[in-house]
Amino acid sequence: MFFRVAFLVLRKDFAIEIKSREILYTTLLFAVSCVLVFAFALVKEGEAPPDAAPAILWIAIMFAGTLALGRTFERERYGETLRALLLAPAPRPALYVGKLLGIVLLLGVAELVLVPLVAFFFLAPFFAKPLLMTLLLAAGTIGFAAVGTLFAAMLMRVRTRDVLLPILLYPITVPVIIGGVRGTAALLASPADEAMATMWLAILAAFDVVFITLSLWTFEVLMTE
Amino acid sequence: MIKRLATFVWTIVLVTPLFALQPPPGQTEFRPMTEVPPSEQLPAAPLVITAYAFFLVAVLFYVWTIWRRLNKVEADIRALERTAKRTAP
Amino acid sequence: MMRKLFPVLLAINAVLFVAALIFINRVPPESSMGLVQKIFYFHVPSWIAMYLGIAICGVGSIWYLATGRPQADRAAVAGGELAVLFGLVGLVTGPLWARKAWGVWWQWDARLTTALLLWLTFVAYLTVRKYGGPGSEKLAAAVGLFGTAVAPFVYFSVNIWRTVHPLTTVMPELPNSAPEMVPPMLASIFSFLVLFVVLLMARLELGRRQADVDELYLAYEDRTA
Numbered sequence: 268m269f270f271r272v273a274f275l276v277l278r279k280d281f282a283i284e285i286k287s288r289e290i291l292y293t294t295l296l297f298a299v300s301c302v303l304v305f306a307f308a309l310v311k312e313g314e315a316p317p318d319a320a321p322a323i324l325w326i327a328i329m330f331a332g333t334l335a336l337g338r339t340f341e342r343e344r345y346g347e348t349l350r351a352l353l354l355a356p357a358p359r360p361a362l363y364v365g366k367l368l369g370i371v372l373l374l375g376v377a378e379l380v381l382v383p384l385v386a387f388f389f390l391a392p393f394f395a396k397p398l399l400m401t402l403l404l405a406a407g408t409i410g411f412a413a414v415g416t417l418f419a420a421m422l423m424r425v426r427t428r429d430v431l432l433p434i435l436l437y438p439i440t441v442p443v444i445i446g447g448v449r450g451t452a453a454l455l456a457s458p459a460d461e462a463m464a465t466m467w468l469a470i471l472a473a474f475d476v477v478f479i480t481l482s483l484w485t486f487e488v489l490m491t492e
Numbered sequence: 493m494i495k496r497l498a499t500f501v502w503t504i505v506l507v508t509p510l511f512a513l514q515p516p517p518g519q520t521e522f523r524p525m526t527e528v529p530p531s532e533q534l535p536a537a538p539l540v541i542t543a544y545a546f547f548l549v550a551v552l553f554y555v556w557t558i559w560r561r562l563n564k565v566e567a568d569i570r571a572l573e574r575t576a577k578r579t580a581p
Numbered sequence: 582m583m584r585k586l587f588p589v590l591l592a593i594n595a596v597l598f599v600a601a602l603i604f605i606n607r608v609p610p611e612s613s614m615g616l617v618q619k620i621f622y623f624h625v626p627s628w629i630a631m632y633l634g635i636a637i638c639g640v641g642s643i644w645y646l647a648t649g650r651p652q653a654d655r656a657a658v659a660g661g662e663l664a665v666l667f668g669l670v671g672l673v674t675g676p677l678w679a680r681k682a683w684g685v686w687w688q689w690d691a692r693l694t695t696a697l698l699l700w701l702t703f704v705a706y707l708t709v710r711k712y713g714g715p716g717s718e719k720l721a722a723a724v725g726l727f728g729t730a731v732a733p734f735v736y737f738s739v740n741i742w743r744t745v746h747p748l749t750t751v752m753p754e755l756p757n758s759a760p761e762m763v764p765p766m767l768a769s770i771f772s773f774l775v776l777f778v779v780l781l782m783a784r785l786e787l788g789r790r791q792a793d794v795d796e797l798y799l800a801y802e803d804r805t806a
Contacts, residue, residue, distance in 0.1 A: 418723075425717065431708070488647075537616065543674040546674065562783075566790070
């Protein structure tokens with residue numbers, strides 16, 4: 268029942284998004300322009316500073332993710348669909364999981380474009396260790412989305428939601444950015460430091476577990492008046 | 493008005509240390525201040541005084557905000573009681 | 582009654598501080614750091630007070646999310662305000678000490694970074710309460726809860742992040758307390774704790790009075806409606 272509801276929520280969002288692909292394209296373009304801004308800011312004499320590539324990748328993911336979160340829930344608010352969902356006899360945490368999966372998928376598609384792009388512009392061998400890289404990206408994205416989905420949902424009824432979401436989200440997701448950037452940088456080192464990357468992956472996974480659990484516990488309370 | 497002034501003062505206070513001088517290149521081990529040549533030593537007194545003064549200002553500011561809010565609440569209660577008495581059946 | 586007690590308690594507290602200052606003055610300046618080490622006696626208790634405030638806010642937030650009791654919310658906001666106040670004192674006195682003692686204004690080590698992030702999280706807590714509109718107490722409670730939960734992750738990540746790459750300037754171990762440093766430190770900590778409790782009681786009283794006004798207002802509205 269729980270996962271059926273989550274899957275139905277995911278399917279609903281997917282069906283809406285696939286028609287216009289509005290959030291997907293705009294998020295992608297925003298992420299690309301983010302990378303370009305960083306390129307122009309950091310590249311000196313044709314070369315980026317060392318270790319810039321992982322940082323730029325993860326910052327672009329976080330900024331694009333913040334926007335995507337805001338826009339997804341704006342759509343819910345505009346259509347008043349979340350109220351309908353809350354009225355449905357569905358377990359509330361399942362709604363959270365459904366929205367979370369949607370955001371993770373959206374960011375995943377964005378990363379499919381971003382990672383090659385950053386690798387291309389900054390000459391970073393992101394694909395040297397593809398499995399670990401994918402796992403790191405997945406763990407980081409899930410962690411960011413877990414906290415982000417909860418905060419974006421609870422801020423839906425607040426007037427200053429656009430500016431409050433980054434203010435609340437970034438301090439809490441600092442472990443994601445530290446783990447993501449340092450793990451990716453470890454993979455980019457000349458002999459790739461797999462042990463280090465695996466350790467950061469473990470930390471990110473622990474973060475994911477803890478914060479998804481916390482979000483599941485508090486989602487119901489936060490969505491009621 | 494006061495709130496705006498206070499916010500402005502706080503912003504200046506918070507941002508000033510960020511615009512400080514760039515740190516000198518790192519030393520590799522701990523050297524007690526007495527070994528450092530006098531030209532590199534900073535006068536300590538202004539730092540100490542600033543630190544203690546800031547603490548005092550911050551605490552007094554907070555006490556003042558509580559005092560102000562308490563006064564406002566009491567005024568609200570009195571106003572409500574007056575209106576209640578006036579319109580009492 | 583509390584109103585009349587408040588100035589008396591503050592006066593007692595001021596006397597305690599003066600006594601602590603006399604203690605601090607009589608201790609000879611610590612040999613390796615000179616006069617500036619005296620900042621230490623106010624800097625450490627400030628952090629203790631901040632973490633105490635964070636603990637109260639975290640526990641209050643969990644209690645409020647679980648039960649919805651207004652007392653929990655009042656305790657949480659009082660803890661949050663005190664955490665921000667004493668954290669600010671710590672964040673300003675720290676660099677003033679560090680500039681003289683170690684030559685740099687700031688160090689990205691685990692303790693400092695965690696403290697800064699926690700402080701920012703609780704500033705966000707107060708921001709949500711102020712600008713979040715009606716019903717923002719629950720949202721803020723979520724921020725308080727998540728902020729407290731993320732603290733160990735941040736500490737752990739930053740610790741690893743910093744030990745892999747050696748520090749460019751060395752932060753020496755805090756000097757082992759010479760016996761003569763203990764009395765002024767204890768006096769200072771005691772004064773700070775008393776100040777914390779007095780301010781906490783005052784803030785809780787303010788919260789109670791505000792709740793009284795709201796109740797009176799509602800009762801009045803009910804009567805005249």
